[in-house]
Amino acid sequence: MKKTVTLSHGNGGRLMHELIETLRVKFSNRILDEMADAAELDVKSGKIAFSTDSYVVKPLFFPGGDIGKLAVCGTVNDVSMKGAKPLFISLALIIEEGLQFSVLEKIARSIRKTAREAGVKIVTGDVKVVEKGAADGIFINTSGIGVIDGKMKRIGSKARKGDAIVINGGIAEHGMAILNAREGLGFESAIKSDCRNLDLEAERCLKSSKNISVMRDPTRGGLATALNEIASSSRLGIEICEKDIPVKPSVRNLCDVLGLDPLYVANEGKFVCFVAGADAEKVKKAIGPRARIIGRVTSSHKKEVHLKTKVGSSRILPVLESDQLPRIC
Amino acid sequence: MKKIRLMEVCGTHTMAIARSGLKRLLPDEIELISGPGCPVCVTPQEAIDRGMKLAGISGVIMTTFGDMIRVPGSGGSLDDIKKDGADIRVVYSCLDALDIAERNPSRKVVFMGVGFETTSPTAAATVLEAKRRKVDNFFILSNFKVIFPALEAIARSKKARVDGFICPGHVSVITGSVPYERFAEKHKKPCVITGFGDDDILDGIRRLVVLVRSGSSSVEIGYDRAVKKRGNIRARHILESVFRTVDSEWRGLGKIKKSGLKLKNEYASFDGEKEFKVKVPRSLLPEGCACGEIIQGILSPRECRLFGKGCTPRKPVGPCMVSSEGTCAAYYKYGRRK
Numbered sequence: 001m002k003k004t005v006t007l008s009h010g011n012g013g014r015l016m017h018e019l020i021e022t023l024r025v026k027f028s029n030r031i032l033d034e035m036a037d038a039a040e041l042d043v044k045s046g047k048i049a050f051s052t053d054s055y056v057v058k059p060l061f062f063p064g065g066d067i068g069k070l071a072v073c074g075t076v077n078d079v080s081m082k083g084a085k086p087l088f089i090s091l092a093l094i095i096e097e098g099l100q101f102s103v104l105e106k107i108a109r110s111i112r113k114t115a116r117e118a119g120v121k122i123v124t125g126d127v128k129v130v131e132k133g134a135a136d137g138i139f140i141n142t143s144g145i146g147v148i149d150g151k152m153k154r155i156g157s158k159a160r161k162g163d164a165i166v167i168n169g170g171i172a173e174h175g176m177a178i179l180n181a182r183e184g185l186g187f188e189s190a191i192k193s194d195c196r197n198l199d200l201e202a203e204r205c206l207k208s209s210k211n212i213s214v215m216r217d218p219t220r221g222g223l224a225t226a227l228n229e230i231a232s233s234s235r236l237g238i239e240i241c242e243k244d245i246p247v248k249p250s251v252r253n254l255c256d257v258l259g260l261d262p263l264y265v266a267n268e269g270k271f272v273c274f275v276a277g278a279d280a281e282k283v284k285k286a287i288g289p290r291a292r293i294i295g296r297v298t299s300s301h302k303k304e305v306h307l308k309t310k311v312g313s314s315r316i317l318p319v320l321e322s323d324q325l326p327r328i329c
Numbered sequence: 330m331k332k333i334r335l336m337e338v339c340g341t342h343t344m345a346i347a348r349s350g351l352k353r354l355l356p357d358e359i360e361l362i363s364g365p366g367c368p369v370c371v372t373p374q375e376a377i378d379r380g381m382k383l384a385g386i387s388g389v390i391m392t393t394f395g396d397m398i399r400v401p402g403s404g405g406s407l408d409d410i411k412k413d414g415a416d417i418r419v420v421y422s423c424l425d426a427l428d429i430a431e432r433n434p435s436r437k438v439v440f441m442g443v444g445f446e447t448t449s450p451t452a453a454a455t456v457l458e459a460k461r462r463k464v465d466n467f468f469i470l471s472n473f474k475v476i477f478p479a480l481e482a483i484a485r486s487k488k489a490r491v492d493g494f495i496c497p498g499h500v501s502v503i504t505g506s507v508p509y510e511r512f513a514e515k516h517k518k519p520c521v522i523t524g525f526g527d528d529d530i531l532d533g534i535r536r537l538v539v540l541v542r543s544g545s546s547s548v549e550i551g552y553d554r555a556v557k558k559r560g561n562i563r564a565r566h567i568l569e570s571v572f573r574t575v576d577s578e579w580r581g582l583g584k585i586k587k588s589g590l591k592l593k594n595e596y597a598s599f600d601g602e603k604e605f606k607v608k609v610p611r612s613l614l615p616e617g618c619a620c621g622e623i624i625q626g627i628l629s630p631r632e633c634r635l636f637g638k639g640c641t642p643r644k645p646v647g648p649c650m651v652s653s654e655g656t657c658a659a660y661y662k663y664g665r666r667k
Contacts, residue, residue, distance in 0.1 A: 185421060259653060307350075309348070309350045309527070311354060313350030313352075313353045315347070315349075315350035315663045316663065318662055321641065321642035322642060322643060
């Protein structure tokens with residue numbers, strides 16, 4: 001029989017110590033290895049960025065990633081969007097009894113690989129096991145700390161009039177990859193989640209211009225939701241051009257078949273950068289060949305996002321009232 | 330110049346037109362009105378209530394398309410009773426429901442089907458497949474409808490005043506263009522079978538304007554990359570071998586002769602209505618809801634006093650707001666302007 005995680009792995013006894021030890025060895029570093037109640041971190045004086053997120057994705061493994069990779073990327077990206085260099089993360093696992101050890105190992109390897117790529121250390125953690133039905137395989141929470149370079153401009157949540165909006169690539173890939181995998185839709189296309197660390201791209205962005213006001217990764221709710229949040233907090237209007245928003249044909253087709261709007265579908269490896277119009281090309285170039293300038297910030301239609309459609313009309317891009325439902329025909 | 334009123338019959342067109350902002354580009358003389366082609370919107374409340382009652386029976390797995398699960402019946406939606414523990418599953422195809430039935434032989438699996446000729450042939454094919462696989466715990470609750478009788482009702486109505494019809498591309502893949510020819514000739518209204526891209530829709534409008542201006546009542550296929558004159562004969566054959574047409578209630582339009590589909594007697598063992606004899610009281614549209622007039626193109630959503638106030642996608646009152654392809658949902662989502 002395959003070895004599985006049981007409630008005994010969470011009860012404080014020998015099995016729990018074995019499990020924790022297995023994980024510690026995987027993520028070993030000087031701070032973690034102390035195994036103290038709290039991690040002691042060396043950070044230069046100045047500001048830190050601190051973020052937390054929980055990951056409950058289903059299925060646990062999907063084309064382009066898995067829950068472990070997502071749990072690291074998601075938090076690394078949130079810290080990076082604040083203009084900080086991510087250094088440390090915490091890792092808390094809530095495991096449903098019955099999860100196979102091999103699955104846990106695979107997720108742990110993915111966590112290690114993704115953390116190494118981003119140059120972040122896992123410095124503290126926790127494991128809980130809950131009875132069958134109280135979780136769905138495994139839930140993960142990570143929190144991350146990054147340092148903000150005091151010489152750099154502060155990245156906030158308010159855009160400025162005249163800012164251009166740059167995106168680093170095609171949207172809706174994560175959400176559609178998950179949907180395709182979860183529902184067994186059987187579309188054998190190459191739709192992969194875009195799940196990845198954005199720390200390096202964000203850093204290149206910041207180095208290329210001193211006039212960046214906001215960076216944001218549009219995860220749940222997609223690009224439309226993120227832009228609405230920024231329009232609202234900035235008390236300014238946002239205008240984007242439909243034809244400039246990159247969407248891979250395979251992603252667009254699957255969205256069309258299901259009647260979903262890619263602008264509202266989740267991303268896990270995309271970010272938008274709001275930068276003074278004059279620096280937009282510089283930032284676009286710094287990000288890479290897939291980057292596109294998709295719109296601008298204006299003082300008209302405050303707190304609203306407007307979309308210039310392909311036929312040359314314009315309409316409001318609203319906040320979604322509830323999650324999108326696949327349509328009938 | 331006289332206004333030209335064109336009706337887009339299909340909900341997918343309504344949504345595409347709203348998404349592209351096309352109405353704002355059209356000259357004032359051309360008015361687009363939405364028709365009865367959103368299957369969720371025309372499904373009467375009794376049908377939803379019957380589905381809810383069935384879903385509440387112990388041992389039943391209720392399957393349906395995503396659009397249906399938030400449609401309010403008289404006592405909440407399928408989504409609401411799902412939260413209370415009813416086993417309700419969203420499927421992408423009727424065949425998925427059959428697979429669920431095979432995997433759960435001790436349960437009764439019901440597929441609540443709504444839709445027009447686009448979806449009903451797949452349900453018919455599933456019934457044939459269920460018979461072939463000898464699955465005896467699979468049932469269809471058929472709320473399927475056929476589109477032409479409803480078009481007839483609208484063409485006859487004086488209130489909607491439609492000059493030409495933007496006809497549904499996907500339905501026509503099955504039906505072909507021949508039935509439209511009889512319809513157009515009878516009512517002296519031109520029809521253009523139209524695809525769903527922005528350019529398809531613009532082309533459909535252009536063709537109709539030319540036809541209306543010249544007083545023609547001919548039928549054109551603008552969506553000729555998918556639609557053939559004779560349609561999909563095999564799909565229609567399967568449909569006709571499994572279903573029979575019956576008089577059917579349309580939300581907003583009332584009872585229309587021979588406009589609904591029910592399983593033929595030889596497939597009665599798959600008929601959810603016969604298997605579970607549940608009674609539901611007749612219900613009326615909620616007070617103030619103008620979905621009935623909106624479906625017929627008589628009123629526009631903004632003319633409904635509930636629109637955007639008592640009725641929003643988050644708390645929909647009428648079906649036109651809950652269906653993602655409903656006219657009110659399209660207006661609410663894409664049409665608001667301060």
